[in-house]
Amino acid sequence: MAITGCAGYGQTPAQPASPAPAGATPGGMCNAQPAQFAVGQNSTASVVESARQRSGAQTARILRPGQIITKEYDTQRLNLEVDGNGRIMAAKCG
Incomplete structure (x- = not known):
């Protein structure tokens, strides 16, 4: 019984994870919805980033008309x- 009473001794409480940006998905997975603000804007480096x-x-890539692209x-x-x-x-x- 004395062992169970000390099981948590010396451990620090878990720290809460920092919140992810709104709309972001875990592990770098893309969610296009938050990027819709860019539609209609010029594809400057700052808008793309x-x-x-x-x-x-x-990553992000710009797809131009007639450009040959990979389909994966x-x-x-x-x-x-x-x-x-x-x-x-x-x-x-994608």
Whole structure:
């Protein structure tokens, strides 16, 4: 009985995890919904990076009209489809 009374002695209480950014998914998985703010904006480096961060994705790429792209689906990548002027038309994961 004396052993069970000391089982927790010397342990520190667990620290709460820091909250994830709103809309972010664990492990770098992409969630395109928070990146929708970028639709209609020019694909500047700061807009692309902000969309990537908000989506929780590890990477982001810009897809231009007629560009040859790989078709593999990557759960950690944000795809920003742009028009011929560089304006973002869609934000999707993959």
